[in-house]
Amino acid sequence: MTAEKPRLHVLLAGPRGFCAGVDRAIRIVEEALKRHGAPVYVRHEIVHNRFVVEALERQGAVFVEELSEIPDDGRPVVFSAHGVPKTVPAEAARRQMYFLDATCPLVSKVHRAAEQDHARGRHLLLIGHAGHPEVVGTMGQLPEGAMTLVEDAEAARRVAPPPGAALTYTTQTTLSVDDTAEIVAILRERFPGIAEPAKESICYATTNRQAAVKAVAARSELVIVVGAPNSSNSVRLREVAERAGAQRAIMVQRGAELDPAFADGCATVGITAGASAPEVLVREVVDRLRERFEITVEEVTVAVEDVVFRTPPMRAVA
Known part of the structure; x- marks a missing residue:
């Protein structure tokens, strides 16, 4: 039996x-x-x-x-x-x-806003991660020296923009909402005259996914994030889950990477996926857990997204 x-x-x-x-x-x-x-x-x-x-x-x-x-x-x-x-x-x-x-298009909006701030004579403080392609792209919109990278709270405490420069800030779109708020608070305290950006730079998808993982982490012993280790928004989801109450948070790229024994002793496991991970990989993870456990599944939805971006026009086939 x-x-x-x-x-x-x-x-x-x-x-x-x-x-x-x-x-x-x-x-x-x-x-x-x-x-x-x-x-x-x-x-x-x-x-x-x-x-x-x-x-x-x-x-x-x-x-x-x-x-x-x-x-x-x-x-x-x-x-x-x-x-x-x-x-x-x-x-x-x-x-x-x-x-x-x-x-x-939301990254492009950050680019255009950076150009506008530069045209107004402001020096930009870019909150983001060095070497990430989005940061490289954003910094590459302006002449060298027109933007200073601020990676974390410690960097915010010691950043030294050009003396007397009018300042503003912008952010990578995939950052931790909470970490960014801390960094911005430090910059405001240090530079009371810093101009606020016209719009929030962290994108709606990043904000929504972090809110959703907080909701499941508060009820879970383990949170599994489906995503790639070089995906900024996926790494942030794992960090947010750990801070939001989950005893453990791990990241896997797909179901085959997951040892279902990680969930031994757990009553509830939360699962999310980074913005570049397709749903089929989430299903793989659920199926992998099903090999070892009798599964019940509950959707925890904090926001409904209906945003669609058009593709650019393409040449006809010659």
Whole structure:
């Protein structure tokens, strides 16, 4: 007689997974492949998820880190959802490349706001993570020295902008809402005249996913975040879950990576997914837990998202 499986209640955070910017970027690559055939070159991972990247590679996408890796063969080139410095489209134009910009429209708004602040004579403090493609792209919108990166609260306490400069700040779109609030408070205290940005830079999807993981973490012994280790918003979800009451929070890229024994002794497990992780990977994780436990599933939804971004126009097939 087969032993009865222990029971486990699974809380699925909502919203989770793909945001509108990620969905748009993937659709741009897929549409380019449909219209023009393979290969379609993509500068940098279109989004930070190997499952997505490998699926597009099977369709004929070729991922590169720099334009110098792409031959002058007239094939389409797509820029990733994270955004690129101005030097990249300038180089593509110089080489007469046919390029499609898949930068998330909300990241593009940060770029345009940075340009406007620079035109007003303000020095920008950019709150974000050094080396992240979005930060590299945002800093690359302005001349060198026009923006100073502030990575964390400690950096905010010691940052030294140009003496006498009018200041404002902006942020990477995928930061921890709570961490950013702490950094902004420090900057306001140190620089009372700092100008407030016209709009919040942390995107709606980041804010909603962090609110949702807080809701499930408060009821869970373990939270599983489905996402890639180089995905900023996924890493932030794990950190938020740990601070919001979960005894443990772990990150896996897909179900095969999960040892279901991690949930031994738990009554309730929360699951969420970063904005670049497709729902099929969440289902893999649930199925992996089901191998060891008798599962009940509850959706915990804190917001309903209906944002859709249009794709840019594409050339007709020659």
